Amino acid sequence: MKSAEKDNLSTKAYEEIKKMILSGELKQGQAVSINAMAEQLEISRTPVTNACQKLEYEKLLTIVPKQGVIINTISIEDACGIYELRAAIESYNAKRVMDMMTDDDINVLKDSIKKQTTEVEAGDAHAFMDEDHFFHRYILSKNMNHELLSVINQLYDRAYMLGIKNSLSVRLNESIEEHKHIVAALEKRDRQAFADAIEENILNGFRSLTRRYLV
Template identity: 25%
Template sequence: MFQTTAHTPVQSGESLAELAYRQIEEMIVTLSLEPGAIVNERALTDITGMGRTPVREAVQKLAWEGLMEIRPRSGIAIAELNPQDFSKVLDAREGIERVLARGAAQFGAQLHHRRLREASDAMSKAVSSEDVAGFLTADKTFDTVLGQAAGNPFAARLASPLQTHSRRFWFRLQRPGGLQQSVAAHKALIEAIINRNPERAEDAASKLIEHLRVLAP
């Protein structure tokens, strides 16, 4: 019924629960798990190749993030996707994104800069091959490193589900040329962070959100 994607390789030090989470999250974002669909734990273990425990932990986290709803005795519902909600997600996200961007520019280490460059290169590659799934994977990496580099775990925890919801809306609402524009907005933010320019990073974060607002109905 569903197919897994080749864009979720095991990362160093990653637990099975974290891998299961990334696999299921990606299927939700790319609508392989359709909005409103009802699935069960057995189906998710089959499509991820994971055991019940890591899948259950992943489902609990996704439910907390608002991407799934656990319905006792009837299954697990994939969150509906109402385009009218995109602007609400972006309203909640913009302030946190500015905090993370400023913090990453101030406190990011060389390790973070290296991983940000890798994400930037992956985004450029995705543009050249029109690889939307590849871009989404690189975007997820970028968001993760942004939260780590900022040194603010409270803001990072708030931002993470909003970033995932944004990717899902973007995938659903993207327009011709949208991939190139999204990559350009991300690369501008990455450069500001690596150049340790907090003010420019904040401005680039707002411009990224502004770019996404164009897609919102």
């Protein structure tokens, strides 16, 4: 098999397994054999093993030699670190990017909020999470260096798993209102309020999660 073909299969395996983890199809704490995943994906063990090594680096699973993998469980301590680091990075970034944000950018964020509302009304938590992360990533993208991007991508994948656990409609509606406050502060060009609103939105997600994390 050519090297390029092997790389393509490893990429396919990585994307599919990651999707199964983030969607909850593969549940936190679940043990899965490499053979079972290879059979499901209809590819050989080697690309699956390569994919799992990358996912282990991203802290989504743990490889158990001669047994397979275990999908990582995110503890409340892990969750605290994820949300606090996101809040620190995103509030810092907000102060830097506010002057770069145009009226067109504001309209993109408003459209995102409309989509979030539609998805909550449809009861689609996964689609809401996708749009929620688009909203935050869009702001980050206005001034994101490669090092921060690498860190934030890992945080967002793990935060996605937490967000699905925290996807009661009441919290999703609260988050939409908080997103409106973020945009309102941006429209007023209030740098501190913009940063504070982003930080509050993220930390409120953690506060909501801690109230029901062990339920």
